[in-house]
Amino acid sequence: MLKKQLIMEKALELFSEQGFESTSVQQITERCGISKGAFYLSFKTKDELLISMVEYYLQQFVTDVDQVVRSSLSKDIILVEFYKSIFQAFKNHAASARVFFNEKVLLTKKELFQKIIAYDLEMSKSIVYMLEQLYQDELHETKYDVMYCIKGFMKSYSELFIFSDIPLDLDQLAKSLAEKTEIIARHTTIPFITEELIQLTTKPCNEEFSQESLLELIEQHLVGSEDSIERESLELLKFQVENPTYSKPILKGLIENIRLQPDYSWVAYVIAKYFNI
Amino acid sequence: MLKKQLIMEKALELFSEQGFESTSVQQITERCGISKGAFYLSFKTKDELLISMVEYYLQQFVTDVDQVVRSSLSKDIILVEFYKSIFQAFKNHAASARVFFNEKVLLTKKELFQKIIAYDLEMSKSIVYMLEQLYQDELHETKYDVMYCIKGFMKSYSELFIFSDIPLDLDQLAKSLAEKTEIIARHTTIPFITEELIQLTTKPCNEEFSQESLLELIEQHLVGSEDSIERESLELLKFQVENPTYSKPILKGLIENIRLQPDYSWVAYVIAKYFNI
DNA sequence: TTGACAAATGACCGATTAGTCATTAGTATA
């Protein structure tokens, strides 16, 4: 478990410096101070490493965003906090941002393409949820356009973090983008992204988490963890997925128990979706 | 000259399908129906092919944008036309867009990194010029932020062209984004991208075209062309670069003579910059 | 038909790659 982590970290450094294809397994193992054989004890292939990394780092990002969006922050600061957390993440994980937001070699590998699109979709959903909370019915026609604008702001301004290391005032940046978002939301009258268009773009890769795949995911997280409140909560949740008996508040509480532990935040996120919480 | 074109086209297809590193010279030559040796008659290395492609396709894009921006279109339609031309380009050249806007392996190769950043900078300048024409002094504090927003809109909405081939209403899209731009420009009060910040981000790769490198560029375009009004104009312009004697209107006329010929549009663009026209 | 030249070929080369596996080192139990 720790070896995997080490490999992923060092590999991330190298990928962000040279790209995925140009980095050899040899180089990775050298930087880790392990042998080539040891690498293949942790990952079956080089591609499997990449897939694990995508899952690990994008899950973090998506759950981070979702946590801010679903927090109970007051309406007048939530946008600012949203942007602050996003760019904080870009700042702290500039390397992974470089790899996963720019190196789209990833997109030529079919399996990864699906995965990345799926994570992007999750983030889009979080943003739309935030907009619905903020503006209710005021922008039902244009909410997807506003979501696209927010994603555009992220893409454009993230360059400042990815391509240079100029010290930046995150508060000011967040305030500036929050204002822009507010302005766009309040004044846009000509929508382009319709509900129907969203359906079309997301149709092909819409596979929701089935009960089966969710149980598998939970099982994966159970095998590698020692006894704790979190583990117990997760076990209870597993039984609830198989046979729901508890009420929503209890489920919500159990999910809350594990949400804050980084190792569990993704599985918490998925379970919450499963139970519509 | 024609062979090069063929190779670049077929290579673009393959790069857009599999990425640069995963595409072998063998594959390229097979798709072209030529031998491996023939490839190396046109390009010294695989990297040189990539550099040529970046220059060829990004030059087209940048000059396209600049042409709309500097056109004499009336103020109330220029934004719409700007977006229309951009997304028309994305639609027509989805393959090259996939490669050059997404595959940032390119950015790990130092020489290409500089080039791509430079082209991006040229486009940014065009956009700022447009904003200055449109809004004069009304937004001197926020014009760089508006520019960043425009680039964000482009990045975000271009996904619709790159990752799917849903038929889209370009007019409606252009109108929608023009409105958004107008709204942002009129209402933004909290700037983030200051003049100083722009200086910082562009400082490292600021090399303007020197007289020498410009002459070299012109020479390159002269060797491969047959006699024509355009060629004569370019020759005259070459002498003017070496020893300026003509007045601005004459220079402008000569540049106009060659601007519309695709092969010359980039050199026309650079000469115009050189003479501050 | 010949000869001179350029264009095009593809077998070949050294280098590098992802992935394997016989072997060794390390550790816990008896």
Added chain:
DNA sequence: TATACTAATGACTAATCGGTCATTTGTCAA
């Protein structure tokens, strides 16, 4: 200490890569 087991090694392989170059093909004028 002896035994049994896993963790870790790195020399090795087969395949593929970018790039070369002796050779062949095609195209002219003489």
